[in-house]
Amino acid sequence: MSVEEIEELKVNSNSSNRVKKIAIVGLPNSGKSQIFNNLTGEYNIVANYPLTTIEPKRAHCQIRNHPCEVIDTPGLHCLYIHSEEELIVRDMIFSEKPDVIIQCIDTNRLKQSLVLTSDLLELGIPIVISLNAIDETMRKGIYIDSSGLSRFLGVPVVELMALHKKGTEELKDAIYNARNGKKSVRYGDIIEKWISDVASKLPEDINYKRKVSVLMLLHDPFLAGNLKKVYGEEKTTQIRKEVNRIRSGFKGNLARVINNRRNKWVDNVTEKVIKKQKITRGEFSQVFAHLSRHPVFGLPILMTFIFIMYFLVVDVANVTSSWMDGTLWIPVQHQIDNLISSRFWSDFLIGDYGILSLGLANAVITILPILSVFFIFFSILEDIGYIPNVSVLTKRIFEKIGLSGSAIMPLVLSFGCKTMATLTTKSIRSKKERFITICLIAFGIPCAAQLGINISILGRMGIRAFAIAFSVLAFIDILVGFVLNKFLKEEKKSYFIQELPAMRLPNLKAVLIKTYYRLYWFIKEAVPVFIFAASALFIMDKVGILDGMKNILSPVIIGFLGFPTEMVDVLIICMVRHEAAAAMIINLVEKDLLNYVQCIVAVIIIMMIPCFANIGAMVKELGLKRAVNTVVIIYIGAFLLAGSLNWILGSLFIL
Numbered sequence: 304m305s306v307e308e309i310e311e312l313k314v315n316s317n318s319s320n321r322v323k324k325i326a327i328v329g330l331p332n333s334g335k336s337q338i339f340n341n342l343t344g345e346y347n348i349v350a351n352y353p354l355t356t357i358e359p360k361r362a363h364c365q366i367r368n369h370p371c372e373v374i375d376t377p378g379l380h381c382l383y384i385h386s387e388e389e390l391i392v393r394d395m396i397f398s399e400k401p402d403v404i405i406q407c408i409d410t411n412r413l414k415q416s417l418v419l420t421s422d423l424l425e426l427g428i429p430i431v432i433s434l435n436a437i438d439e440t441m442r443k444g445i446y447i448d449s450s451g452l453s454r455f456l457g458v459p460v461v462e463l464m465a466l467h468k469k470g471t472e473e474l475k476d477a478i479y480n481a482r483n484g485k486k487s488v489r490y491g492d493i494i495e496k497w498i499s500d501v502a503s504k505l506p507e508d509i510n511y512k513r514k515v516s517v518l519m520l521l522h523d524p525f526l527a528g529n530l531k532k533v534y535g536e537e538k539t540t541q542i543r544k545e546v547n548r549i550r551s552g553f554k555g556n557l558a559r560v561i562n563n564r565r566n567k568w569v570d571n572v573t574e575k576v577i578k579k580q581k582i583t584r585g586e587f588s589q590v591f592a593h594l595s596r597h598p599v600f601g602l603p604i605l606m607t608f609i610f611i612m613y614f615l616v617v618d619v620a621n622v623t624s625s626w627m628d629g630t631l632w633i634p635v636q637h638q639i640d641n642l643i644s645s646r647f648w649s650d651f652l653i654g655d656y657g658i659l660s661l662g663l664a665n666a667v668i669t670i671l672p673i674l675s676v677f678f679i680f681f682s683i684l685e686d687i688g689y690i691p692n693v694s695v696l697t698k699r700i701f702e703k704i705g706l707s708g709s710a711i712m713p714l715v716l717s718f719g720c721k722t723m724a725t726l727t728t729k730s731i732r733s734k735k736e737r738f739i740t741i742c743l744i745a746f747g748i749p750c751a752a753q754l755g756i757n758i759s760i761l762g763r764m765g766i767r768a769f770a771i772a773f774s775v776l777a778f779i780d781i782l783v784g785f786v787l788n789k790f791l792k793e794e795k796k797s798y799f800i801q802e803l804p805a806m807r808l809p810n811l812k813a814v815l816i817k818t819y820y821r822l823y824w825f826i827k828e829a830v831p832v833f834i835f836a837a838s839a840l841f842i843m844d845k846v847g848i849l850d851g852m853k854n855i856l857s858p859v860i861i862g863f864l865g866f867p868t869e870m871v872d873v874l875i876i877c878m879v880r881h882e883a884a885a886a887m888i889i890n891l892v893e894k895d896l897l898n899y900v901q902c903i904v905a906v907i908i909i910m911m912i913p914c915f916a917n918i919g920a921m922v923k924e925l926g927l928k929r930a931v932n933t934v935v936i937i938y939i940g941a942f943l944l945a946g947s948l949n950w951i952l953g954s955l956f957i958l
Contacts, residue, residue, distance in 0.1 A: 322370045329407030331378025332804050334435035337465040339375035346820050367479040382422040384525050387729040403481045407433045410440040410447055417569040421487040425514045429481035432460040446578040457485035488568045497549045504545045506534050519546050521558050588806035595692040612680055617762030620676040624669055632664045656844055662837035665886040666830045677755030678818045686809040704784030710740040717744040725920035739787045745913040746937050747780035756885040757906045763892055764902050772903050832880045865949040867896050877909045884909050900952040904945050911941035
């Protein structure tokens, strides 16, 4: 018996204990994260738009008493790569060789998804097809023969309504019984011979030789570079020579012929498994989606949502926060003040920089009610599918500053999380566009938590203050975009087609679950920062550092920016956590230490200064040197613009 056979026996004998690796793949916004949540019990953010998942996420679980590692991945259209996040997914599949692949297919986009299916079948990995949103297609008069699709592909096909967890148990059974599918596309005898010729030149230990050979013939933009890194220049040159020999000997466009064969296969599958009613009723969601991105009607709809958000934060969240302060915190504060006689410990706990007053109470009593209301509303906008339509609505504006459609989605997503949005810019192929987008995200767009709290601050001054602040921010961002577009070196323009998901009624349970996790993550991550910031300011105050900084910075803080010296504390904390800085501004407003103009300028300056998390994402995408230079310029620009705004608004308003 050979050594290889002995090793294979060992692997088979221990297969029951081996962790099975399961990769979840599919088009963007096809329900991958929801299935990941259902299988693992973990929670990844689920939303009705693409780019929700930007890096693979892993979790271990038991499926039918078998240990499994489940991997949630970014969106993937096919194995011929078009972007860096797609490359991450393909590299994971090629290097880690998952035991099972779950392909999530949104039944509204079955035909587009089958292109990826044809690629996956060529890998020879056991596949399970998950048909999501099957209820939506039925309402549209579209019926998909899942049993017929399973017979045609030779793999299990499971119908799911993942949001309601319907079909999850059947999916687990299918994973347990997963098998290799039938061969997908045959390209004809001549091309099949060429595929074999290229495969013969590949290294013996390379995975998925057939698919790699097809991708080399298609001139995949990343594959040759990866082969060079692993196998060296000489071996890669041999492979390229073989590919070039074949392509030069073919009269015509080889890639077009290969893609045409695949498209015919896809058409053949869809003809067999899809049945449509000839007459279907129109849906309000389609009409509303069209109006939302319409150049005339889209802006009033956007403004309506903005003002709903404003009134929810000001008239619901602020009132709730004030009630909680008077009912919960003030009695506790009085009790602590009566129990502790030591001035030092009283200041440490409930003083101006107390860990309970400035730290815990600020986070839980002041900020949490605001974020709760804001996150519920924002989650509803996510789940109905409104956000991608906003990206189309604003596309015309951003094209004026040199940004194609591929930059719009990260900019819109930055209103959810600036750090995540910065990381999604890897989908932008133009380096110029990517840099402009990262700068705009960092400089003038508030994240969801920051946006909600800043609406709360400005709402205390009235709706005019809110309109002024956000109009100024919009103007500054557009101006910065124009300047960068004018002076940065022009590159070949990239093109982008925005995928628009179907608009859906929000699921209340899903909205509340998402809000719960966002608030949980805020408490887990931000509350320790609030307490640490309060402790740091308390120590700096006691040893005199804070007073020294106020004296040194007073010409800038008081003279140029027009702030009281207490804003030094805010600007220090702003670099660490924007929510903590915003909470301190609320305290200053409630103590009448900030007037109308100062409040507007304070909100604008903290929104123009990137926090550490966002800076970390900038370093990852731009490199350390370029990111540091960009951040320094942003900080200088933020202070200069805030000072200028203070002078302009001070001249316009009589204080």
